[in-house]
Amino acid sequence: MSNVTLNVTGMSCNHCVKSVEEAVKNVGAKGQVDLAAGTVAVEYDEQQVNVEQIKAAIEDQGYDVV
Secondary structure, rough: OEEEEEEEOOOOHHHHHHHHHHHHHHOOEEEEOOOOOOOEEEEOOOOOOHHHHHHHHHHHHOOOOO
């Protein structure tokens, strides 16, 4: 398993947290959002999904990964 922390802008509430965590889950990874820090810590299997796919899933929800 690999881990990465992504900076995500545009999150402001618990709905945002759930949207981002669900998007990460839907591509086969586990995400834990820190709303105050504007980050999501992601654990993923690089044989199943890559960072670019995770970023795209978050961006598809309307947030920016910087």
